[in-house]
Amino acid sequence: MPELPDLTVLSEAFETALTGRVVTAVTVLEPLVVRATPTEMEGLLGQQLTQVEQRGKFLIFSFARDRLVVNAMLTGRLGLAAPGSRAFPKTAAVVAFDRRTGEQSPSSGPPARRSRRRKPPAWTRRPNVLPPDDEPVELRYRDATRMGKLYLTPHGLDRPVAGWSEQGPDADDPTLDLDAWRGRLRRHSGELKSVLRNQEFVAGIGNAYSDEILWAARLAPFRKRSSLAPEEMDALYHATRDVLARATDQLRDRVPPRFEVEVRDFLQVHGKGGQPCPRCGARLSEISAGGFVTTFCRSCQG
Numbered sequence: 001m002p003e004l005p006d007l008t009v010l011s012e013a014f015e016t017a018l019t020g021r022v023v024t025a026v027t028v029l030e031p032l033v034v035r036a037t038p039t040e041m042e043g044l045l046g047q048q049l050t051q052v053e054q055r056g057k058f059l060i061f062s063f064a065r066d067r068l069v070v071n072a073m074l075t076g077r078l079g080l081a082a083p084g085s086r087a088f089p090k091t092a093a094v095v096a097f098d099r100r101t102g103e104q105s106p107s108s109g110p111p112a113r114r115s116r117r118r119k120p121p122a123w124t125r126r127p128n129v130l131p132p133d134d135e136p137v138e139l140r141y142r143d144a145t146r147m148g149k150l151y152l153t154p155h156g157l158d159r160p161v162a163g164w165s166e167q168g169p170d171a172d173d174p175t176l177d178l179d180a181w182r183g184r185l186r187r188h189s190g191e192l193k194s195v196l197r198n199q200e201f202v203a204g205i206g207n208a209y210s211d212e213i214l215w216a217a218r219l220a221p222f223r224k225r226s227s228l229a230p231e232e233m234d235a236l237y238h239a240t241r242d243v244l245a246r247a248t249d250q251l252r253d254r255v256p257p258r259f260e261v262e263v264r265d266f267l268q269v270h271g272k273g274g275q276p277c278p279r280c281g282a283r284l285s286e287i288s289a290g291g292f293v294t295t296f297c298r299s300c301q302g
Helices: 004-018 038-042 178-186 192-197 207-217 230-254
Strands: 023-028 049-055 058-063 067-071 076-081 091-097 137-143 149-153 285-289 292-296
Touching (some): 004 076, 004 137, 207 292
């Protein structure tokens, strides 16, 4: 499941590669993943993409008039490809964009909204990680199980997006300081892994990074939140910030240009049950429950 580090890198890549471009075609191959009518999707034609943002586990594509919100959920993936190139397996939807030559003007949508391209992150300026401006490009969404959803919100329509309004602050939000973290943590009960994955607590953490954070904080995933001492609550905060930041840096180096491929092999413990713990050398334990794998060290996670 794409989590905050994955989506941060995707938002940076798509913001850099696509903003300022105009939509030339929209193809929906799996209508089940799209929350919009065919007419609404066709309404994207001629609109310029003005901004790409990440919020929790969502990616938000803002166009001249409309907005597309993507929740990839468990099996959805987004990538960039040249038109006519080999299709991604299980492609569900494709949005095609024109070449970007200078300041293009959208052919539809309110003229007041213009492209808000931000300064590209340094990593996006490396050779061959993003498509050239003078070539058309496709944004492709693939989903083997069709679990993910694409919510199109036309201008003036308030279409609900499942899970959006319940979100807490992003787990790496600069305004989420230690005091705010403590206050939010005290309002949630249950096992620590479940709390970290609860998007109402903080947004963006899923199954993989909850394992990584708890290992870094030396806390067992099945401990109750109510059992934490104040210093352990603080350790969980610092581990969250550190793990997410380091993972994002790793992904900036290792994901491009295959943005549709999930990279997890650099993680310390998640999915590595039976291997030695990187910290103490004991064998890592792994439990599968409800379709989700939990990996932890019984020796050094208290």
